[in-house]
Amino acid sequence: MTLRSERQADFAYQAVYRYMINLINEVSTDTRVKLPSLRQLAARLNVSISTIQYAYSLLEKEGRVYSVAKSGYYAWPMSANPMAWMGGDLLDRLYAAARRPDMLVLSGDEPALLGALDATLLRLERELVRQYPGHLQPWSQPCGVWELRAALAARYTSSPTHCWHADDVYIGADVRGVLDILIEVLGLRGTAVVVESPCDWLILRLLQGAGVRVIELPWTAQGRLDSAALERLLREEPVHLVMLSSTVSLPSGVAMQVEDRLDVAQRLNQYGCWLLENDSLGELSLDAAPAPLRDLVNPERLIVFSSFEKTLGSEAPYGYLLSRRMGRELQRQFLLRSFRLSSIRQRAIARLYHSGRIDQHLVALREHLRAQALQMSQRLTQHLGGQVTYQMPRAGATFWLASTRAVDMRKVFQQMLVRQVVIAPGELFSVSGLHHQHLRLSHTFPGQPNLDIALIALSEALRQAKTG
Incomplete structure (x- = not known):
């Protein structure tokens, strides 16, 4: 295998992944749509079945697709009408909403958004491809x-x-x-x-x-x-x-x-x-x-x-x-x-x-996270005031908020979808009915102009969803 073909094999899943993203984004119905099988895609794209399987696993992890035993993979429906998301499993609805390109997704926990090492990895790979030719790979x-x-x-x-x-x-x-x-x-x-x-x-x-x-x-x-x-x-x-x-x-x-x-x-x-x-x-x-x-x-x-x-x-x-x-x-x-x-x-x-570059990167990333968490805390105080309580996060990229008054957090979730904002209700983080008065919000949005608007909308949604 040549160096060129070795590199192409190593990154074939990335091309498959991009192809699948485009394919999934073409789905615009309110019902689930079955996607091509592993063998069909492998034949269509001229890559191995394992490459297709890896790309599908990434898409499933991101909530873009789901698998059904002995049936295959399906794309989540992507309705343009937020009211169509009211039924079904709460996590399914969150994933479906987060797929839409026009949504402000505040439900995730992705610290590396503040400083990924993508460019560094790609540069190192270019060096390593010359150092490890294909015929020397196990x-x-x-x-x-x-x-x-x-x-x-x-x-x-x-x-x-x-x-x-x-x-x-x-x-x-x-x-x-x-x-x-x-x-x-x-x-x-x-x-x-x-x-x-x-x-x-x-x-x-x-x-x-x-x-x-x-x-x-x-x-x-x-x-x-x-x-x-x-x-x-x-x-x-x-x-x-x-x-x-x-x-x-x-x-x-x-x-x-x-x-x-x-x-x-x-x-x-x-x-x-x-x-x-x-x-x-x-x-x-x-x-x-x-x-x-x-x-x-x-x-x-x-x-x-x-x-x-x-x-x-x-x-x-x-x-x-x-x-x-x-x-x-x-x-x-x-x-x-x-x-x-x-x-x-x-x-x-x-x-x-x-x-040692990973340690340098971690020092910088932790500083970014600390600064971003402080800014988010100031915004929460400004816009949510006495409506929520929280502890400053000790790690990660999210705040765990507790409502100070009894609210219907599912109603808050639905109202925020109408405002094109995705939050994560606390009940998703339990299997026994805990955390119904909590929600998770991400703070990795440097320079996000819509964040203040979203928090104002969240404040209003919390007021409207009071149950007591």
Whole structure:
């Protein structure tokens, strides 16, 4: 294979992705539309089925398409009439609205929007294509290229006890693909799993879809985790695994206090329970973060997962996990998935770590996030006044707001859609009816002229949606 064709193969999914975006945007009906099958698209575009599958997985993660078992992929309907979005699943409606190009989407959590490394990655790739010609590439690296796995292992090592090696690291297409594998390897179907609440809706839907019994452990209004409640669950319920954030909880943006962290770690160790640590925002803490939870628990009962997307941007969508145990089964499951991952892109990310450029980038990104959060806080005070309460986020790109009066948050959501603004109602972050008086708002909109108008509209929507 020539250098030119090697590079074309590495980035074929990007061309497929752009083609699919254009195809999906042509859908303008109020009903779902079936998209071409993997084989049809592969034949039409003259690429491999795995390339088509990877492009579809990205589109599904973004909420542009959804899959139906034994049927195929469908595009969400994109009605021009906001009132047509009133029925159906709330998350489906949010995704459908966010697809529209004329909407101000304030529902996401994308820190890298303030400073992605797309241009840097592409420049490094041009250098690496010359360094790694096609005939020197290994045929298959189902768990990711060694350079990146070694870089991550070194970064997560903190002591002789809590140390990692390249063979403990597994890289997949995205976080969803990685979590799918964990559900299989850990045998979570039909078991009980404790998750902090509020919790990312992608994770909740994934666990529910796999038949996992999700037990929510809510954060208190004071930003504390009830370790006594956790102890009761571990003692009285057949809990297979506990999933918690490493330093800062999503989407509430609060950091577990040191004494709570030590108490939780002690209880997990006492009951021999697995910890699945969500490290998605581990490197974006705006303050000096204490030791992550993973450094306090038994490393033999620990799995860490994260992705590069929150810090590097959409050109680095890969998810990854670290685990000392079940290596043979993890390798088998990654091999079965046959993730199509650009080896050059992975090496470019590894070079960011080895050169120290990732740390420079993180310092700048954290400063941008801190400044943007402060500006958003001033706007919230100005436009929402006593209508909401919140804590300043300790990481990430969102505010977790609580209404000071009882409101119908679904009505607020619908009224904001009419004003061409998408917010995320709090109930999306629970499976047991929690957080109905909350909503999540993004603050990564530097220089956005419509943000003040949107917050004024939100203030009015909150007033009109009062229920008491």
